[in-house]
Amino acid sequence: MAWFALILAGGSEVLGVIGMKGITMGRGWRSFALMGLSFLISFSLLSYAMQYLPMGTAYAVWTGIGTVGSTVAGMLMYGEDRDWKRMLFIAMILAAAAGLKLIS
Numbered sequence: 568m569a570w571f572a573l574i575l576a577g578g579s580e581v582l583g584v585i586g587m588k589g590i591t592m593g594r595g596w597r598s599f600a601l602m603g604l605s606f607l608i609s610f611s612l613l614s615y616a617m618q619y620l621p622m623g624t625a626y627a628v629w630t631g632i633g634t635v636g637s638t639v640a641g642m643l644m645y646g647e648d649r650d651w652k653r654m655l656f657i658a659m660i661l662a663a664a665a666g667l668k669l670i671s
Contacts, residue, residue, distance in 0.1 A: 569619035570668070576612035577632025579605045584637040588645065624671045631664040 583605035589598030609629075617625045635657050641647035 569616045569625075572612045573616040573620065573625055573628055574632065576609045576616060577629050577636065579609035579612065580629065580633035581636035581640055583609060584633065585640055585644070588641075621671060624667045627667055628664045631660045635660050 583602050586598045586600075586602030586605055590602060592598075613625065613629050616629075638647075638653065638657060642649050642653075
């Protein structure tokens with residue numbers, strides 16, 4: 568259950584970053600609400616997951632999900648660069664997160 572909560576926390580982190588981008592694009596109160604609610608959910612789920620998982624592992628996986636998810640969202644939603652080097656480093660982050668899961 569802790570791993571499931573951690574994955575949801577990472578997904579909520581991505582939604583919070585999308586809300587942040589919406590704020591910078593002047594999209595109004597809905598972006599503020601999305602950002603605030605998403606980060607609240609994300610931190611709550613991360614806190615729950617840390618009760619059962621090692622802190623370093625939980626935090627690394629959470630930030631990895633947030634980093635990869637935000638990068639992919641930027642590529643799909645905002646036309647950010649899809650360079651092969653970015654894809655390589657995304658794969659490296661995913662491999663590192665999977666490695667932490669395997670040893671935990």
